[in-house]
Amino acid sequence: MSENNNSFSKENIMKYKSKYISEDDEYYSKISKNVKIKIASSLTANKSEILSYLPYLLQDLWELGSSPEDMIYLIKKNIEIDSNTKILDLACGKGAISINLSKELNIKIRGIDIIPEFIEYAKKKAIINGVENKCSFEIEDINKSVENKKDYDIVIFGAVEDVLGTPNETLNKLKQTIKDDGYILIDEAYIKNKKEIKYDAYEYFTLNEWKEIFKKNNLHLIETLKSDINLQKEINEYNTKKIEKRAKELKEKYPDKKDLFDEYIENQKAESEDLEDNLIGVTWLLKKKNLKH
Numbered sequence: 001m002s003e004n005n006n007s008f009s010k011e012n013i014m015k016y017k018s019k020y021i022s023e024d025d026e027y028y029s030k031i032s033k034n035v036k037i038k039i040a041s042s043l044t045a046n047k048s049e050i051l052s053y054l055p056y057l058l059q060d061l062w063e064l065g066s067s068p069e070d071m072i073y074l075i076k077k078n079i080e081i082d083s084n085t086k087i088l089d090l091a092c093g094k095g096a097i098s099i100n101l102s103k104e105l106n107i108k109i110r111g112i113d114i115i116p117e118f119i120e121y122a123k124k125k126a127i128i129n130g131v132e133n134k135c136s137f138e139i140e141d142i143n144k145s146v147e148n149k150k151d152y153d154i155v156i157f158g159a160v161e162d163v164l165g166t167p168n169e170t171l172n173k174l175k176q177t178i179k180d181d182g183y184i185l186i187d188e189a190y191i192k193n194k195k196e197i198k199y200d201a202y203e204y205f206t207l208n209e210w211k212e213i214f215k216k217n218n219l220h221l222i223e224t225l226k227s228d229i230n231l232q233k234e235i236n237e238y239n240t241k242k243i244e245k246r247a248k249e250l251k252e253k254y255p256d257k258k259d260l261f262d263e264y265i266e267n268q269k270a271e272s273e274d275l276e277d278n279l280i281g282v283t284w285l286l287k288k289k290n291l292k293h
């Protein structure tokens, strides 16, 4: 790696370990251990020690999980929207979903994430894309957001895994943020059959198990969009390559943390293999059943 690559400098690494990260102990020390472990695991890491390095490792990626195109397709096809439609994007990462949706559908979106650098990035991207008046972003633990955000038309939960608990707890909490006739858009993965999983940080459920959970929560499954396996493979390979390059830079600067970065890459690869072999990635559009009717 050449020193000419201006991204590979102590200064650049420090920029990513900047205002929040140099005080990372202070920022993350206010967050409970459980929440920290789940933030790490939502980004395929199993040690919260990696948290302060994630913005650096993921700096070349904008989309961190779900597909904006799939979400746009499902909304356009199934939901009547207008400029008053309000969307909540929980654990929005760097804002790729929020910004693309707002731009394409001309709607208001509120994005929430717990990683300060991601929110900072999302705000900049909103300005670049001319949607800063429609997209607003906030640093918050979504475990709190589900208690204080109400009356949205649609809530988006894209590739956030078990941050809000079990699937049952998650859907129950998401329901509290939307209107009686509101929608949940969730990017998830179900297991084909209970084969061996390589990245076993989460418990995966079968499609039938998920359908039972929808029923139990009075949610009507409007449409399922399966992710394209070839496209998924391409995206995974691209992402892993980018992350590996950044991990290599970090290992050179912080040789004592080599194992931490190596393990992160291993997890990344294991999860990609699972997504290609054992799991079906899906975006589900669910509607809250209005019990009054």
Ligand SMILES: C[S@@+](CC[C@H](N)C(=O)[O-])C[C@H]1O[C@@H](n2cnc3c(N)ncnc32)[C@H](O)[C@@H]1O
Pocket: 035, 038, 039, 040, 042, 043, 062, 063, 064, 065, 066, 067, 090, 091, 092, 093, 094, 096, 097, 112, 113, 114, 115, 118, 140, 141, 142, 143, 157, 158, 159, 160, 163
């Ligand atoms: C795989 S990324 C998905 C990002 C985005 N939804 C997307 O699909 O591109 C998971 C996100 O969950 C966020 N996250 C994890 N725990 C959180 C929490 N307790 N509160 C808010 N955000 C959280 C992480 O910071 C990360 O941005």
